[in-house]
Amino acid sequence: xxxxxxxxxxxxxxxxxxxxxxxxxxxxxxxxxxxxxxxxxxxxxxxxxxxxxxxxxxxxxxxxxxxxxxxxxxxxxxxxxxxxxxxxxxxxxxxxxxxxxxxxxxxxxxxxxxxxxxxxxxxxxxxxxxxxxxxxxxxxxxxxxxxxxxxxxxxxxxxxxxxxxxxxxxxxxxxxxxxxxxxxxxxxxxxxxxxxxxxxxxxxxxxxxxxxxxxxxxxxxxxxxxxxxxxxxxxxxxxxxxxxxxxxxxxxxxxxxxxxxxxxxxxxxxxxxxxxxxxxxxxxxxxxxxxxxxxxxxxxxxxxxxxxxxxxxxxxxxxxxxxxxxxxxxxxxxxxxxxxxxxxxxxxxxxxxxxxxxxxx
Numbered sequence: 001x002x003x004x005x006x007x008x009x010x011x012x013x014x015x016x017x018x019x020x021x022x023x024x025x026x027x028x029x030x031x032x033x034x035x036x037x038x039x040x041x042x043x044x045x046x047x048x049x050x051x052x053x054x055x056x057x058x059x060x061x062x063x064x065x066x067x068x069x070x071x072x073x074x075x076x077x078x079x080x081x082x083x084x085x086x087x088x089x090x091x092x093x094x095x096x097x098x099x100x101x102x103x104x105x106x107x108x109x110x111x112x113x114x115x116x117x118x119x120x121x122x123x124x125x126x127x128x129x130x131x132x133x134x135x136x137x138x139x140x141x142x143x144x145x146x147x148x149x150x151x152x153x154x155x156x157x158x159x160x161x162x163x164x165x166x167x168x169x170x171x172x173x174x175x176x177x178x179x180x181x182x183x184x185x186x187x188x189x190x191x192x193x194x195x196x197x198x199x200x201x202x203x204x205x206x207x208x209x210x211x212x213x214x215x216x217x218x219x220x221x222x223x224x225x226x227x228x229x230x231x232x233x234x235x236x237x238x239x240x241x242x243x244x245x246x247x248x249x250x251x252x253x254x255x256x257x258x259x260x261x262x263x264x265x266x267x268x269x270x271x272x273x274x275x276x277x278x279x280x281x282x283x284x285x286x287x288x289x290x291x292x293x294x295x296x297x298x299x300x301x302x303x304x305x306x307x308x309x310x311x312x313x314x315x316x317x318x319x320x321x322x323x324x325x326x327x328x329x330x331x332x333x334x335x336x337x338x339x340x341x342x343x344x345x346x347x348x349x350x351x352x353x354x355x356x357x358x359x360x361x
Contacts, residue, residue, distance in 0.1 A: 001025055001152050003055040005080060007070060009033075009040035011116060012086050013061030014124035017045035019157040022126050028055065040121040054078055057149045060085040063219070064226035068096030075102055082146035084110045084153070088173060089226040090137045090166035108150050109137040109166055111173070112159060119216045127158070134159035137166040174230035181212050181220060182235065188213035204326040245270055292321055293345040294337045298358040299325075301332040309336065309357065316351035318344045335360060 002025060006017045009031040017027045017040060027046030031037040037048050058080035060070050064087045071093070074083045083106060087093060090109040097104055114132040116123055134154045138147050154161045164172070188210040191199060224231060244266060251263030299305050313320055322339035340348055349359055 001056045001149060001156070003051060003057075004028070004046075004153075005030065005051060005055045005058045005074075006046065006061060007031070007058065007074070008061035009037045009045070009121050010061060011119045011121070011123050011128075012112065012114075013059065014040040014043065014045050014121040015114075015126065015128035016059055016061065016086070016112075016153070016157060018043065018124055018126035019129065020153070021046055023156050025156070036121055040124070043121060043124070045121070045124070050079065055080045057081065057153060058083040059153070060087075063087070063222040064089050064093065065222055067093040068100065071097060071107055072100050072102050075106060080106075082106055082108070082143070082149040084108045084146075084150050086110055086112055087226070088177070088223050090135075090169045092170075092226050094137075094139075094166050104139065105141050105143045106146055108142050108146050110150055110154075111135040111137075111169065112157070113177075114159070119219055129154075129157040129159040132159050133162045135162045135164055135169050137164055137169055170227050171230045171233075174227055174234050178224060178227060178231045179234040179238065181215065182224075182231070183238070184210055184213040204324060241270060290321075291342065292339045293342045294339050295345055295348050295352070296335050296337050296360040297352060298360060299334055299336045301327070301334060306336070309338075309352070312352060312355045312357070313338065313348060316348055318348045318351075 001020075004017075004020050004025050005028045006013045006020075007030045009017070009029055013031075017029060021027045021044060028051045029037050029040050029046045029048050030050055031040075034048075040046070041048050058074045060067060060074065060083060062070050062085075067085045067087045071083055071085055074080060085093060087109075088111055090111060094104070094109055097107065112129050112132060112134045114129050116128070134157070136147070136150055136154070138150075151161055187206075191202075191206075191210070248263040248266030248270075251259045251266070254260055254263070297309060299309060310320065318340055320338050320340060324337040324339070325334055326337070327334040338348065353359055
C-alpha cells in the first residue's frame with residue numbers, strides 16, 4: 001500500500017492515519033469539520049484534501065449512521081481501489097449499502113477493537129491498535145485484492161486480524177463492549193447524587209467499574225443506535241439476573257432461616273457464574289487466563305518512586321505481569337499492587353523488604 005484516503009479524522013481515523021504515515025504511506029485526510037482535519041494534519045497524520053487519482057485504500061472513519069452513504073460515495077466516485085469502514089457495528093451498514101444497490105466487491109467492513117475515553121484527533125496515537133484485535137467481515141463477494149489491502153492495513157497498524165461474519169460481530173460487541181459501557185454508566189450514575197461522605201470512600205474497585213463511563217455520550221448514542229437489538233438482548237439477560245439477585249438479597253433479610261438459606265444460595269450462584277465467566281476472559285498475549293499472586297506495597301507519591309520499585313523488582317529477577325495503583329485519600333501515598341507468578345511472590349516480597357519497602361498483607 002502506497003496511498004490511502006482517511007475520511008473522518010477523529011480518534012480512530014487519525015490514529016490509523018498516523019500509523020500509516022509513520023510507515024511511509026502517503027495519506028490524504030478528509031473531514032466535514034475542516035478544523036479537525038487541520039488538527040490531524042498538524043499532528044503529521046497526512047495532508048488535507050482528496051488525491052488527484054484513486055488511492056490504494058479508502059478508510060471510512062465516520063459515525064455508524066453515515067458509513068453507508070460515505071462508502072457509497074467513495075465507490076461511486078472511484079476514489080480508491082478498495083474501501084473499508086472502521087465502525088463498531090457491521091451488519092447495519094452492509095444492509096444499507098445493499099439497499100443502495102452498491103457493488104460491494106470493492107468494500108469490506110472492519111472494526112479495530114481499540115479506543116480511549118477521549119475522542120478527536122488530539123487523542124489519537126500511532127500505536128493505538130498495536131496488539132489489539134481488528135475484526136474483518138468479508139462476504140463471499142469481497143474481492144481478494146480488497147481483503148489483502150485490509151490485511152495490509154491491519155499489519156501496518158500492528159493489530160491482530162480476526163475474521164467474522166458481520167452479524168456475529170455485532171452480537172459479540174454487544175456483549176463485550178456496548179453492554180459493559182451502559183452498565184458502567186448506570187453504576188457511575190448512582191454517584192451523581194450520592195452523599196459526599198460516600199463518594200470520598202471510592203476505591204480502586206469503583207474506579208475500575210466506572211472508568212469507561214467517562215466516554216463521550218454523543219459518540220455512544222451513535223454506536224448504540226446502530227446496534228440496539230443485540231445490546232437490548234444482553235441487557236435483558238442481565239436484568240433477569242438483577243431481578244433474581246434483588247430477590248435473593250431481600251431473602252437474606254428474612255427472619256425465616258430457610259428463606260435466608262435460599263437467598264444465600266442465589267447470591268452464591270451469581271457470584272460463581274461470575275467467576276466462571278471471568279476465567280474465560282483472555283489473559284496475557286491472548287492466552288488462557290492465568291492465576292497470579294499480588295504483592296502489595298506502600299509507595300510514596302513522589303517522582304521516581306515507580307521507577308525505583310520496578311528496578312528493585314528487576315534486580316530480584318521477577319517479571320511483573322500487571323500493576324495497579326490505589327491512591328490513598330488525603331495522603332501523598334498509595335498502594336501499588338504488583339501482579340506476579342505465584343512462585344515469584346515470596347522472593348519478591350523478601351527482596352522488597354530488604355530494600356526498605358513496606359509490604360502490606
